[in-house]
Structure formats: C-alpha cells, structure tokens
Amino acid sequence: MKHLIFIIFLCHFHHVLSFYYIIYLYKMCLKKIINSLSIFLDGGGVIHSTMVLEWVCTMKLEKFKEKNSKKKFIIIFTVCCVLLLAGIFLYTTYAVFTEEKEFNVIKGEYQDPGDIYFAYYVDGQITRELPKQNSGYIFDAEQSNCTNGVVPTFDNSTWEFTAKYSDYNATDYTRTKCNLYFKTGTKTVSTALGDLSVYIYTPDFTKSACDDATCESHEKGIFERTDNDGPTYYYRGSVENNYVFFAGYYWRIIRINGDGTIRMIYDGTAAHPNGESSTDRYYTTTTFNPAYTDNMYVGYMYTSGEVHGLGTSSTIKTANDNYYASNLSIYSSNIDTNAGFCGDRSTLNGISTAGIGTTVTFYGGYLRALNGTPSLLCENTSDYYTISSSNKGNKALTYPVGLITMDEIMLAGFAGGDVNVFGNVLPSSVNNYLAIGNNFYSITPIAYHNAFYYHPYTVDIFSVLESNMLVSLCVNNLIGLRPVINIRSDVTVSGDGTMQNPYKFN
Numbered sequence: 001m002k003h004l005i006f007i008i009f010l011c012h013f014h015h016v017l018s019f020y021y022i023i024y025l026y027k028m029c030l031k032k033i034i035n036s037l038s039i040f041l042d043g044g045g046v047i048h049s050t051m052v053l054e055w056v057c058t059m060k061l062e063k064f065k066e067k068n069s070k071k072k073f074i075i076i077f078t079v080c081c082v083l084l085l086a087g088i089f090l091y092t093t094y095a096v097f098t099e100e101k102e103f104n105v106i107k108g109e110y111q112d113p114g115d116i117y118f119a120y121y122v123d124g125q126i127t128r129e130l131p132k133q134n135s136g137y138i139f140d141a142e143q144s145n146c147t148n149g150v151v152p153t154f155d156n157s158t159w160e161f162t163a164k165y166s167d168y169n170a171t172d173y174t175r176t177k178c179n180l181y182f183k184t185g186t187k188t189v190s191t192a193l194g195d196l197s198v199y200i201y202t203p204d205f206t207k208s209a210c211d212d213a214t215c216e217s218h219e220k221g222i223f224e225r226t227d228n229d230g231p232t233y234y235y236r237g238s239v240e241n242n243y244v245f246f247a248g249y250y251w252r253i254i255r256i257n258g259d260g261t262i263r264m265i266y267d268g269t270a271a272h273p274n275g276e277s278s279t280d281r282y283y284t285t286t287t288f289n290p291a292y293t294d295n296m297y298v299g300y301m302y303t304s305g306e307v308h309g310l311g312t313s314s315t316i317k318t319a320n321d322n323y324y325a326s327n328l329s330i331y332s333s334n335i336d337t338n339a340g341f342c343g344d345r346s347t348l349n350g351i352s353t354a355g356i357g358t359t360v361t362f363y364g365g366y367l368r369a370l371n372g373t374p375s376l377l378c379e380n381t382s383d384y385y386t387i388s389s390s391n392k393g394n395k396a397l398t399y400p401v402g403l404i405t406m407d408e409i410m411l412a413g414f415a416g417g418d419v420n421v422f423g424n425v426l427p428s429s430v431n432n433y434l435a436i437g438n439n440f441y442s443i444t445p446i447a448y449h450n451a452f453y454y455h456p457y458t459v460d461i462f463s464v465l466e467s468n469m470l471v472s473l474c475v476n477n478l479i480g481l482r483p484v485i486n487i488r489s490d491v492t493v494s495g496d497g498t499m500q501n502p503y504k505f506n
C-alpha cells in the first residue's frame with residue numbers, strides 16, 4: 001500500500017509536467033506560424049496552411065530539442081531528484097505514523113477516532129512490549145492511568161486489562177490513552193531450600209491456575225500467606241521446581257511453613273510430570289471413615305457426641321500411620337515433629353447441637369471454598385493434629401503424618417466455589433502440580449447434609465476428583481491416600497527442585 005501511493009504520486013506528477021511542456025510547444029508553434037504567414041503575405045505568395053503548420057512546428061521542435069537538450073536534462077534530473085527525496089520522505093513519514101498507530105495496541109485492529117491505545121512502562125521505563133505473565137512483574141495500580149475519565153484495572157491472575165467507562169467524559173472522536181505501569185512483583189526470601197523468589201500479590205482463588213488452556217489463570221510460582229507460625233510460602237499452578245526425592249519416593253512441596261519447615265505431599269515411586277494421570281501418584285486407596293451417618297465421621301480423629309473429639313482414629317489416619325511406620329520411620333531424623341495438620345471442624349450453623357449426631361451442619365471450610373478465601377490459620381487447637389512431643393496443637397498423633405487441607409488445594413490452584421450444589425462443576429486444573437487424574441481425600445470436612453436431595457444424609461469431605469477439580473465426596477468412598485509430612489528446617493538440601501534434579505535432604 002505504501003509503495004502504491006508513492007508510484008501513483010510519481011505518475012500524476014509526470015502527467016502534470018508533460019501537460020505544461022505541450023503548452024509551451026504549442027505557444028512556440030503558434031508564434032512561428034504567425035511570423036511565417038506574415039512573410040508569405042508580404043511577398044504576395046500563396047501557401048497551404050497545413051503545410052505551414054507542419055513545417056513550422058517540425059522545425060521548431062527540432063530546434064528546441066537541439067538547443068535545450070542539456071538544459072532539459074538538468075531540469076528533468078533535478079525534478080526527479082526532488083521527487084525521489086519527496087517520495088522517500090513521505091514513505092518514511094507514513095511508515096513511522098503507521099508504526100506509532102500500531103504501537104502498544106493490545107488486541108484487534110486499530111481504528112480511530114475514538115480508540116483506546118496504550119503505553120507500557122516497566123520499572124518506570126517506556127517499552128513497546130507488555131511484560132509476560134510469570135516474568136516477575138505485576139500491575140502498578142497506583143501509577144497507571146487513562147485519559148478521558150477512564151479507569152484502568154488489571155487482573156494479575158488472568159493477565160487481562162479492563163477499562164471502566166462509568167466516568168467517561170471525552171468529546172466525540174477523542175482517543176483514550178492508557179499508561180500502564182508494571183513493577184517488580186516479587187521479593188526474595190531465605191528458606192531451608194535457599195533463596196526463593198516470592199510474588200507479593202494475592203491471586204484470585206475463585207479461578208483455576210495451570211498452564212492448560214482450560215484454566216482461567218496461567219499464573220505459577222511461589223506466593224505468600226500466613227499460618228499460625230508466621231509467613232508461609234506456597235507453590236501455585238503448573239510449577240516445575242518443587243520436586244523432592246526422599247525415603248525412596250517422590251514428593252511435591254506444598255509450601256514452606258511459617259516455622260520454616262517444608263510441607264510436602266506423596267507423588268509416587270517415579271517422577272511424574274504435571275497433570276500425568278497415574279495410580280502410582282497415590283500410595284493406596286482407603287475410605288475416610290467406615291460410616292457417614294453421624295457428624296463425628298468428619299474427623300481425622302473423632303469421639304461420639306463431641307464436635308472436636310479425639311478418641312478414635314479415622315480409617316484414613318490408620319492407613320497413613322501404617323505407611324509411615326513401614327516406610328518413613330528410618331528417616332525420622334529429617335522429619336519435623338513439631339508442625340501439625342489442620343482438620344478444621346469449626347461449625348457455621350450457630351446452634352448448640354451443630355456438629356453433633358445427625359444435626360445438619362456445615363463446617364468452616366465450606367464457606368471458605370464458596371467465597372474463595374482459603375486460610376492457613378487453624379481456628380481450634382483440638383483440630384490441629386500433632387504428636388505428643390510437639391509444643392503446639394492437640395498432641396494426639398502417633399506419627400507426624402497427615403493430609404493436605406482444602407485450603408492448601410485452593411492455594412495450589414484448584415478453584416473454589418459451591419461444591420454443595422448437585423451438578424455444579426467447578427473449573428478443572430488439568431496440569432496443575434497436584435492434578436493426578438485420580439480421586440484423593442483432603443483432611444477438611446464440608447458438611448453433614450443431604451447433598452443430592454434424593455440421597456440419604458451423608459458426611460462429606462473435600463476431595464480432588466479424577467477430573468482434577470475440587471469436589472465434595474462422602475467419607476465411605478474408596479479413593480486415593482496421599483500422605484503429607486513436614487521436613488525439618490535445618491536439613492542440608494541438594495538439587496534444584498526440577499523433575500530431573502529433585503531436592504534431596506541429608
């Protein structure tokens with residue numbers, strides 16, 4: 001298009017130049033005709049007008065060409081040079097103009113007037129490229145701005161810009177310019193694994209997080225939360241730097257606890273890539289408890305008639321203890337015995353009989369999942385499972401092994417929502433690091449209720465379904481057991497956490 005405009009311009013100018021040259025020749029011919037006719041008339045001769053015109057014009061043209069060929073060459077050469085320079089200037093100007101119009105347009109075709117266009121700033125410096133998600137940058141809402149009363153918003157979880165036009169005040173045909181600023185969104189923290197880069201913003205936990213196109217967010221990395229011991233750093237999304245090889249098994253790190261210990265979940269006898277469906281990724285299958293007819297069966301440990309009872313071990317706790325005794329006892333010097341596991345049984349009903357017998361009861365985890373507000377704070381000491389030598393928790397465990405919480409599953413990138421509604425399918429996290437293509441239990445209860453209306457009242461536990469989404473499952477389902485342990489904060493660590501070079505503890 002740019003070249004065509006230039007060629008048309010040259011052709012048009014050439015025609016204009018030729019026109020004026022013809023007029024010049026015409027005037028010269030006419031003048032010669034008049035002079036010639038005067039000569040013949042004065043001499044009394046007679047000559048045919050056509051012969052005069054042909055002869056005079058022919059002679060004039062030949063004479064003009066002969067006398068002015070050098071001058072004509074100079075003129076034409078000069079004009080061509082001017083045209084060439086003008087063409088180059090116009091082409092360059094048009095190219096720059098077009099590039100500027102296309103500069104920093106996020107999506108779609110450029111249309112004006114009335115368009116919105118963007119300028120990006122990274123660490124205060126203007127740039128032609130929007131920084132990539134997971135590159136260590138986050139949106140700076142304080143510095144970012146738009147003209148014409150438009151308010152810019154940006155979702156760090158989905159890496160999407162939204163313009164709010166409620167106060168739009170521009171006149172017609174006025175484009176809106178948005179200056180989008182991005183700043184370093186990580187900090188470095190010192191941990192037992194070494195220095196880690198941790199994001200400082202809070203993700204949207206109502207969105208699934210993984211690299212797969214089905215996930216609503218593609219964020220991945222390490223983020224910060226708070227547990228009962230202080231700041232804790234959890235892994236989220238399709239991370240590939242949280243592999244551990246310990247005690248002959250592979251594990252995936254869930255988080256660095258507030259006390260500095262390393263919490264990790266069983267992942268098989270071989271290293272599996274994110275999202276791989278394999279029965280090797282759980283240790284065995286088990287029910288959570290033998291029955292579902294009483295609120296007490298929501299407990300990792302339970303006592304009849306008590307909300308927070310600890311008198312009897314659940315079926316899944318027994319299976320966990322057996323795994324520890326058979327496979328981990330000889331590695332106990334590296335396993336932390338102070339950190340615990342929160343099986344939150346706080347009730348939402350607000351009545352004295354909530355959590356007891358057959359009273360319909362919803363537990364605290366249900367509301368946190370519904371609102372997308374996971375918490376790592378354990379509300380009740382009786383629900384924080386620890387061994388007898390620990391200086392915190394209920395001191396009821398035989399071995400320092402437990403299960404992952406619903407909150408930790410959400411933090412990892414499984415979307416929250418209402419798992420209580422029959423047929424309500426929450427977003428899947430296909431290749432999240434916790435996705436194994438098989439069902440497995442968490443330690444967090446959801447309710448004693450009539451979940452599907454046509455079904456009897458049941459005790460339900462938050463679980464991960466084989467389709468890799470957070471769901472509610474009855475405690476009598478025979479599904480996967482994935483033990484969770486904590487590694488001491490003072491271990492010597494080698495490796496870089498990748499599948500090829502997993503962390504090892506000495």
